[in-house]
Amino acid sequence: MADDRLRARVTVMLKEGVLDPQGEAIRHALGVLGFRGVEAVRQGKVIELDLAPGNARADAEAEVARMCEALLANTVIERWQVEFV
Amino acid sequence: MADDRLRARVTVMLKEGVLDPQGEAIRHALGVLGFRGVEAVRQGKVIELDLAPGNARADAEAEVARMCEALLANTVIERWQVEFV
Incomplete structure (x- = not known):
């Protein structure tokens, strides 16, 4: 994208x-x-997150990892991975 | 994978x-x-298909496209894409 907006794609x-x-x-x-x-x-889920501009990439990676652990995946039975697109 | 097995990842x-x-x-x-x-x-779906060995890659791509149109996606409201992993 033109600005520094980040899109994270989480696959669960x-x-x-x-x-x-x-x-x-x-x-x-x-x-x-x-x-x-x-x-x-x-079959799994894919969740695309549009993050507000101004996030450093490393901060965003850590934040999305916390979202996965807290809400997006049930880590007892699911694994997740994040890519930035 | 070691043999010629193909895995298609469909994202809907x-x-x-x-x-x-x-x-x-x-x-x-x-x-x-x-x-x-x-x-x-x-939020969307991801569907991983393990295809039997012996398929040529081009044939497999066409076959998976037919699966998407016939079953995996509702093309009225959904778009799909396939990657081989």
């Missing part, structure tokens, strides 16, 4: 080993629709 | 201009928790 996925019924439902539905060769499906 | 977001109550709820909750400086939040 279930941890390996946690049952993912939504993903399994999608896999099944794809098979019903005739799509072969899909071996596994996992 | 609401189109610009479509009301996103989930994103708005997250923005509000972040404010309540004391996180300032989040101007806008959009």
Whole structure:
């Protein structure tokens, strides 16, 4: 973006080993629709955050990490990752 | 991955201009928790597809595009993009 606005993209996925019924439902539905060769499906969330201008990138990374731990992910069963886009 | 297995990551977001109550709820909750400086939040879905080995990359791209149009996204209100990871 033109100014110093930052957009963080947080991806939240279930941890390996946690049952993912939504993903399994999608896999099944794809098979019903005739799509072969899909071996596994996992569904997660993506959350795009537009941050106010004036944040240093390092500060923003730390702040978004705190948001993930506090609200955006359930860290018992989910893992999260952040990228700036 | 070691073999020729492909993993497609589909990201589905609401189109610009479509009301996103989930994103708005997250923005509000972040404010309540004391996180300032989040101007806008959009929530979407991410769907990871593990494709059977033996697919050519170009074929897989076309196949996943068909899956998006047929099932994974509601193209009236959502846009999708695919990356291979």
